[in-house]
Amino acid sequence: MRRVRAVGDLVLSLFPGIGLLDMAFEEAGFCVVRGPDLLWGGDVRTFAPPAGRFDGVIGGPPCQAFSAMKRLNPRAGEKHGNMIPEFERVVAAAGPTWFLMENVEGAPLPDVLGYRVHAQMLRHHWVGGETSRLRRFSFGTRDGRALRVETLALCRPDPLPAVLAGGNGRAVPVAIGGSGKRKKTLTSGAVVRGGPNPGARASFADMLAGQDLPVGFLSEAPFSESGKKRMIGNGVPLAMGRAVAAAVRRAIGQSAEVAA
Template sequence: MTYTVASLFSGAGFLDFGFSETGFDVVWGIELVAQFASANNDNHQRRYNHNQIIIQNGDITEVNPQDIPRTTGIIGGPPCQDFSIGNANSPGVDGDRGKLVWDFLRKINFLKPKFFLFENVESLYKTRKHRTEALEPLLEQFKELGYEVYFRVLNTLDFGIPQDRSRVFIVGFKKEIIDTLKDNEIQEFKWPDPIYTIPKSVYEWPSTIDFGTEINEEEYIRNIDYPYELTVHSVIGNEEELSSLPNHISFRPYSARFHNVPEGDVKRKSFKRLHRFRFSPTVAYGNNEVHLHPTLPRRLTVREALRLQSVPDWYSFEKETPLGKMFKMVSNGVAYKLSELLAIQIKEVLDNYSNIQDTQINKANKATLTVK
């Protein structure tokens, strides 16, 4: 079955495409930044022949909910800067962007979709101010609107994505859907099963080494005692393959630090050099943050960053898009593979509910025929 979805704060579409690839149809979206919306629309057009479904330069606060199509679900991640640990002021819900969590709530209240998915930074939960002033009231109000609500912090590393990226996720279903599943002894919503448990801690990761250190990579891979798929090398280690893909481009090197920073030194605020056989820190290119290639004297390319976000190679940015905007889109997005896993679990709930409804309708029709 295919279910319709409206996307709020659509960005470049990584969250959207995780749903689109698993039986959902994104029919409407809105994004404030023109280049972000353009990238989303361009990939929707090439992949699904959808034309201009994401509104460009769209301020969601100015959109009358009556103008948003009624869909099965609503997904989105309101801008997170006001909750981010990296923001010195971190105003939370008092900030202009932080307040947008309430607009998401208002849209849910008016449209009353069967389900919704909300995403934001981990500090929405970890920072006491944000937890008490935003997260906990938000969860409570979703419940008051008649939703069964599920909350969890998920880290991409636990799901086989070689990046340490923790994010808050809230999934809600109309209470009647979950009650129906429970009455029929069918599994309610279940979070995706992690592949690994606390991989940052349970494995012994290699230490920092001098930039340019030669390693017999094939032999090294054969002998590692931790999952290779959690290493940067597993997704960006094949330069020949990457060179054949779009967006394998980056800024021109300009500093001696491109040669001096040790491989694996990711503790500094900027000019972090990834270790080829460790996972990447959170992909975040902005505010002067620079991530360096493990073995080459340059920044990561856009394609390498996309791969660390588990975005499929069919996805690409238009050539005329400014490099800075490309990196920002990658940094702001939800890891695609995690979006896909969440969409699968959500669809299972909707499918089970639909099957129960169909069975009940068939029984009622048979009973009516019998009476006649």
């Protein structure tokens, strides 16, 4: 029996978290295999992928060490340090046709021997989302082809603040570089969020909507609400992931491979 598959279909996901970027790639027809993650008791530092099995590698190493929010807490990111070298190590060992790394603007570009990287900055509302979230996507191939994400000709001029990770009702979440100290308004005493997006803390429903996720997402997951907020805030908005996955599809082409 003969089998036909699209080239580039089998993808390894590193630092998958709750898999928001993975969801977008799966919707685009990729088969995503999730690698180890501290969230689930795994550790990428002890992971050795099989060589020559994966067509692509995707992932977003922790960004706290390079985030603009680090100015609020210079010690942010010290626990795990710079994990981009682990991403680079796994890519080099797996030897895929292409790789995609998501991170903040201040993070270094991935550097893997034999690959050339094309990077593109992208805001969530440029691709139909509701927020101003900004991320850089670094696309690596051996021939240096470009990643061209299609953006809207007209996007909303007043995007909502980016969804941020939070926890336990803290005004400036430790998870994103805050002190964890509670801050109050002078009038109502309501908890507000510090940093670049002040105001009342977002509800869980608002965070789901801001990341393009349906009501009920994670409803069966055995995590506290603060834990769910942290995981959702650390993920790639679904609209952004979809636009990037479609761009990868275009970049790698739709040629087919026939196997016996």
